[in-house]
Amino acid sequence: xxxxxxxxxxxxxxxxxxxxxxxxxxxxEGYILPGDVEVAERDELLASRGARSCPERALEIDCTADALxxxxxFNQACGGFK
Amino acid sequence: MALKPVPDHVPPEMVRDFSLFTSPxxxxxxxxxxxxxxxxxxxxxxxxxxxxxxxxxRGTWVITRAKDQRRVLQDSESFSSHRSIFASALGxxxxxxxxxxxxxxxxxxxxxxxxxxxxxxxxxxxxxIRQRAMALIDRICASRTxxxxxxxxxxxxxxxxxxxxxxxSDERLDTYVGWGKDLLHGDSVKRTAAALAIVAFIDELAAxxxxxxxxxxxxxxxxxxxDGRRLTDEEVRGIGVLVFVAGLDTVATAIGFDLAHLARNxxxxxxxxxxxxxxxxxxxxLLRAYSTVQxxxxxxxxxxxxxxxxxxxxYISCATMIANRDPAEFECxxxxxxxxxDNRHTAFAYGPHRCLGSHLARREIVIGLEEWLSRIPDFRIxxxxxxITFGGHVFGIENxxxxxx
Numbered sequence: 001x002x003x004x005x006x007x008x009x010x011x012x013x014x015x016x017x018x019x020x021x022x023x024x025x026x027x028x029e030g031y032i033l034p035g036d037v038e039v040a041e042r043d044e045l046l047a048s049r050g051a052r053s054c055p056e057r058a059l060e061i062d063c064t065a066d067a068l069x070x071x072x073x074f075n076q077a078c079g080g081f082k
Numbered sequence: 083m084a085l086k087p088v089p090d091h092v093p094p095e096m097v098r099d100f101s102l103f104t105s106p107x108x109x110x111x112x113x114x115x116x117x118x119x120x121x122x123x124x125x126x127x128x129x130x131x132x133x134x135x136x137x138x139x140r141g142t143w144v145i146t147r148a149k150d151q152r153r154v155l156q157d158s159e160s161f162s163s164h165r166s167i168f169a170s171a172l173g174x175x176x177x178x179x180x181x182x183x184x185x186x187x188x189x190x191x192x193x194x195x196x197x198x199x200x201x202x203x204x205x206x207x208x209x210x211i212r213q214r215a216m217a218l219i220d221r222i223c224a225s226r227t228x229x230x231x232x233x234x235x236x237x238x239x240x241x242x243x244x245x246x247x248x249x250x251s252d253e254r255l256d257t258y259v260g261w262g263k264d265l266l267h268g269d270s271v272k273r274t275a276a277a278l279a280i281v282a283f284i285d286e287l288a289a290x291x292x293x294x295x296x297x298x299x300x301x302x303x304x305x306x307x308x309d310g311r312r313l314t315d316e317e318v319r320g321i322g323v324l325v326f327v328a329g330l331d332t333v334a335t336a337i338g339f340d341l342a343h344l345a346r347n348x349x350x351x352x353x354x355x356x357x358x359x360x361x362x363x364x365x366x367x368l369l370r371a372y373s374t375v376q377x378x379x380x381x382x383x384x385x386x387x388x389x390x391x392x393x394x395x396x397y398i399s400c401a402t403m404i405a406n407r408d409p410a411e412f413e414c415x416x417x418x419x420x421x422x423x424d425n426r427h428t429a430f431a432y433g434p435h436r437c438l439g440s441h442l443a444r445r446e447i448v449i450g451l452e453e454w455l456s457r458i459p460d461f462r463i464x465x466x467x468x469x470i471t472f473g474g475h476v477f478g479i480e481n482x483x484x485x486x487x
Contacts (some may be wrong), residue, residue, distance in 0.1 A: 011434060011436040012196065013440065014201045014441065015426075017201065018362075026200070026201065028196075029193060029197055029200060030199070030200035033388045049423075051427070052426075053426060054150070054426065055152075055158070055428060055432055062288060
């Protein structure tokens with residue numbers, strides 16, 4: 001999964017970091033580092049929660065990847081994910 | 083009530099008899115719920131004109147939807163934050179910095195101060211914050227089964243932490259809190275007197291730190307440089323006043339509203355007491371439901387905004403307590419759900435002026451509730467007493483007497 005970072009919209013709320021500190025890295029001022037974030041599979045749930053927590057809408061879950069995540073969660077819910 | 087006159091460019095059908103100061107539920111009253119009262123505006127249009135909506139009875143446009151507030155607060159080219167809200171009490175017009183500067187000047191000062199208030203910096207303060215909360219609460223429950231939360235805990239907790247953060251002793255804590263109350267909630271005479279006292283205090287502090295530097299925030303401000311130069315006296319004062327005033331009221335008030343909620347909602351209280359891990363997300367929900375600040379912007383140009391003919395110089399109100407009850411943004415906004423997900427509230431504003439102290443405020447509130455719940459047994463509003471709430475441009479609560487006998 002990939003998260004598109006709109007760095008210009010980040011205002012340092014740091015909600016993403018609070019929810020997923022291993023995924024979202026902040027600079028010394030407390031704002032997100034530039035560059036999109038590639039998320040390891042094991043961090044996808046936390047990362048999407050972190051992205052959805054941004055009050056400024058600075059984090060965008062890559063839509064194609066989002067569809068993949070939905071399928072993964074569906075499979076998990078159906079017990080197909082071991 | 084007769085409406086005040088409105089400017090000619092405001093269409094009469096866009097005027098509403100609403101005010102954060104005078105509408106029903108905004109007055110100082112026992113057992114009030116000013117947040118529920120303002121939430122009623124969501125039954126009306128997304129933007130309207132309120133003829134009397136500031137302390138000095140100015141008219142403002144009122145933006146009710148979170149989405150539209152985001153657009154206003156993120157667009158500092160169209161909407162300025164400079165309105166000398168503090169200096170006007172002295173008949174002056176210098177900006178509090180960085181709050182009342184617009185980009186790009188804003189960014190220079192904001193970058194200077196951001197590292198002092200970053201989430202990582204706040205983490206380092208955690209033990210001191212917790213120790214202060216524990217000491218105060220232990221002292222309360224050693225001898226009593228009842229207390230006034232605001233004067234016995236919320237203010238001496240939040241303001242002490244804040245003063246230490248600034249490098250100030252808390253010997254004069256009550257004086258400072260008094261200045262803050264007069265400034266935010268007092269009449270114009272009290273407000274001017276408080277503003278004078280605060281300016282004199284900040285100027286004196288800056289002079290002391292210039293002469294004898296220590297390792298506190300004010301020393302940083304007088305010694306730091308922007309664009310290769312030291313800050314001017316007016317800039318030092320603008321920063322000092324803002325940073326000082328910002329910590330005197332809001333965190334304590336948030337703790338007051340939060341503990342009042344938990345006192346009245348025993349299920350929520352039991353949930354957090356039993357599962358302290360839930361306190362962190364619960365505090366976000368309480369920040370949403372009981373946010374306290376009205377943000378105002380000034381139009382820098384004529385702009386047609388969602389059907390409203392905003393003209394250069396018009397005031398635009400983005401009240402956090404209104405956007406945070408927007409049904410288009412929050413499902414069942416008037417239900418306080420301590421496990422609410424995707425809680426992108428605006429208690430600390432949107433845009434470049436996002437509350438600089440938000441990370442410190444969050445930790446103080448979380449730690450305050452954690453320590454309160456772990457030390458004080460089931461508590462309720464003391465029988466025969468009633469907390470007093472009030473609206474205005476900063477909402478507040480007083481006389482919160484809790485009882486756990």
